[in-house]
Amino acid sequence: MAKWGITAARILVAVAFVAPVYWILVIATGVRGSAYSLPPVFLPAFHFHALWTVLTQTHWLRYLANSVLITSVTIVCVLISSALAGYALAEVRMPGKQMFFYLIIGVMMLPAQALLVPQYVVMFHLHLLNTYAGLIVPFVANTSGIFLFRQYFMKLPASYREIARIENVGTWTYIRRVAVPLARPAVATVTLLTFISSWNQFQWPLIMTNSTAIDPIELALTHYMQTYQANWRELSSAALLAILPIVIVFLFTQKHIVAAVAGGDQGSKE
Amino acid sequence: MAIAIERPRSVLRNRLEPILGFGLLLPSMLVFLVFFYAPAAFLAYISFFHWNIFTSQSQFIGLGNFLILFAQPLFWQALFTSLYFAAVMVPAATLLSLGLALLLREGIRSRRGGVLRSMVFLPHVTPVVATSIIWIWLFDPQFGLLNSILGFFHLPQPGWLASTHWAMPAVIIYSLWHSLGLYTVLFLGALATLPRSVLEAAQVDGAKRWYLFRRVILPLVSPVTFFVVVLATINTLQSFSQIYALTGGPHGGAGGPAFATTTDSLLVYQTAFLYQHFSLASAMSLMLFILILGLALMQKWVADRFVFYR
Numbered sequence: 001m002a003k004w005g006i007t008a009a010r011i012l013v014a015v016a017f018v019a020p021v022y023w024i025l026v027i028a029t030g031v032r033g034s035a036y037s038l039p040p041v042f043l044p045a046f047h048f049h050a051l052w053t054v055l056t057q058t059h060w061l062r063y064l065a066n067s068v069l070i071t072s073v074t075i076v077c078v079l080i081s082s083a084l085a086g087y088a089l090a091e092v093r094m095p096g097k098q099m100f101f102y103l104i105i106g107v108m109m110l111p112a113q114a115l116l117v118p119q120y121v122v123m124f125h126l127h128l129l130n131t132y133a134g135l136i137v138p139f140v141a142n143t144s145g146i147f148l149f150r151q152y153f154m155k156l157p158a159s160y161r162e163i164a165r166i167e168n169v170g171t172w173t174y175i176r177r178v179a180v181p182l183a184r185p186a187v188a189t190v191t192l193l194t195f196i197s198s199w200n201q202f203q204w205p206l207i208m209t210n211s212t213a214i215d216p217i218e219l220a221l222t223h224y225m226q227t228y229q230a231n232w233r234e235l236s237s238a239a240l241l242a243i244l245p246i247v248i249v250f251l252f253t254q255k256h257i258v259a260a261v262a263g264g265d266q267g268s269k270e
Numbered sequence: 271m272a273i274a275i276e277r278p279r280s281v282l283r284n285r286l287e288p289i290l291g292f293g294l295l296l297p298s299m300l301v302f303l304v305f306f307y308a309p310a311a312f313l314a315y316i317s318f319f320h321w322n323i324f325t326s327q328s329q330f331i332g333l334g335n336f337l338i339l340f341a342q343p344l345f346w347q348a349l350f351t352s353l354y355f356a357a358v359m360v361p362a363a364t365l366l367s368l369g370l371a372l373l374l375r376e377g378i379r380s381r382r383g384g385v386l387r388s389m390v391f392l393p394h395v396t397p398v399v400a401t402s403i404i405w406i407w408l409f410d411p412q413f414g415l416l417n418s419i420l421g422f423f424h425l426p427q428p429g430w431l432a433s434t435h436w437a438m439p440a441v442i443i444y445s446l447w448h449s450l451g452l453y454t455v456l457f458l459g460a461l462a463t464l465p466r467s468v469l470e471a472a473q474v475d476g477a478k479r480w481y482l483f484r485r486v487i488l489p490l491v492s493p494v495t496f497f498v499v500v501l502a503t504i505n506t507l508q509s510f511s512q513i514y515a516l517t518g519g520p521h522g523g524a525g526g527p528a529f530a531t532t533t534d535s536l537l538v539y540q541t542a543f544l545y546q547h548f549s550l551a552s553a554m555s556l557m558l559f560i561l562i563l564g565l566a567l568m569q570k571w572v573a574d575r576f577v578f579y580r
Contacts, residue, residue: 010373014389020447021396023415024404036413081301084294094291100299107302110310113508113535114559117542117551118309118316141301171290200397202511207543221399222515235403242400250395254388257395262455
């Protein structure tokens with residue numbers, strides 16, 4: 001009996017966490033006015049009229065494209081910069097390595113909220129306000145990415161590098177053709193983490209842009225809240241579009257994401 | 271023979287190696303220096319000037335910005351709101367996530383256990399503004415699901431985001447929903463590494479559930495508990511997006527009603543980017559910087575004395 005109760009409690013708790021995400025679908029695809037029905041309607045009606053309106057009569061496709069562009073370019077850049085720096089920390093003998101180590105870790109200690117004002121000044125003087133580059137460049141270096149790659153590169157046998165040296169293979173080629181392919185789990189983890197943080201980016205674009213042409217979706221959503229304030233179906237449909245890519249990726253990579261975000265062994269390694 | 275041929279080249283390589291290393295680190299270091307370290311150093315500098323960023327006219331005014339700040343009631347109110355947020359959020363997040371981890375612990379390696387964990391974790395990766403939209407609707411005093419449920423049980427139905435008293439609790443509920451998954455997973459990781467032998471030994475000795483939890487599990491997860499407390503404190507004091515999205519978006523209403531949800535981060539944002547008082551906002555940011563680092567260091571000091579590390 002007690003065991004049955006515990007199982008029920010676990011399922012109830014898990015469902016409560018997912019319920020709000022499910023509720024977006026219910027409101028977005030409900031029949032007109034169903035958001036206001038009392039008692040509430042608990043099942044989605046799958047009326048995609050509101051979603052269609054959002055896609056065809058607004059600039060929503062543009063915002064989606066902006067987010068896709070910003071996210072994909074950021075991912076590629078983070079992978080390159082992290083792999084290079086990770087390799088330097090793992091394999092290259094150089095003076096002052098300790099200092100670089102602390103500089104890379106130190107970035108994580110800086111409270112991001114407190115830096116926005118001076119960062120805005122820097123962005124202003126570099127002419128990066130209101131540009132795609134301004135939404136990408138500050139995020140192309142990533143401490144956890146660097147350390148992940150370093151960790152995998154340190155596990156590579158020293159003999160691989162010796163062979164490369166004897167065969168006269170250049171460092172760049174070695175990183176690209178040997179080291180990175182062997183660090184595939186690091187590539188996957190960095191890609192997923194960057195995807196999540198870049199796709200969910202909100203405060204930075206809010207401050208650093210004021211033209212709707214380059215808005216990523218999260219920022220565009222706050223503008224929608226003004227325009228569609230009372231139209232819950234349209235607003236929820238727009239939110240659904242922002243959430244869907246994340247939820248789809250999460251469904252397929254949940255174990256990996258959980259392990260990546262929390263770090264370490266989460267019982268996810270088979 | 272081969273070694274003799276190899277030697278000159280490897281000497282050259284050894285000379286070039288540090289340069290190669292710097293080159294590989296350059297892209298990342300450049301970004302860190304330009305967009306993070308330079309602004310951090312710059313922050314202290316601007317705080318002591320009366321400063322216009324667009325014309326770069328500046329005038330040293332010493333502690334002037336801080337004096338203006340201290341004379342403003344709103345500054346103290348925002349500080350209080352931030353601390354109130356953290357004072358509720360940190361213990362609630364820590365206790366609830368530990369509870370969730372203990373609840374979900376058994377069978378976590380099974381397929382079904384993994385799914386339950388993922389369900390609890392999912393909110394943490396969802397975009398804040400998109401999910402805030404649905405929570406605004408859930409919090410709706412008249413038609414929201416939350417008040418429908420409370421009404422069903424004949425409990426009082428607060429005005430949530432429309433009420434000065436309940437707006438902050440609403441923000442806290444959203445923040446818990448969004449962050450508990452992360453902390454729970456951190457605790458689950460710690461519980462998974464508990465030495466089975468210790469647990470079994472305690473059970474063989476006839477330890478009661480509560481005793482087992484209090485004397486065995488709790489000390490063993492204390493390093494993670496400490497980590498969660500620090501993380502929750504820092505995250506809470508830096509909360510911005512969910513407050514901005516939940517309390518009214520860009521019509522200047524964010525932080526309302528009647529400044530009830532205006533935390534330090536929101537006040538910095540409004541002062542700098544709505545009212546263009548950059549120097550004042552910098553002074554405020556510097557205080558926030560010191561507050562966050564100070565609390566983190568203080569917690570470290572406490573932890574060094576009370577946390578049991580293996």
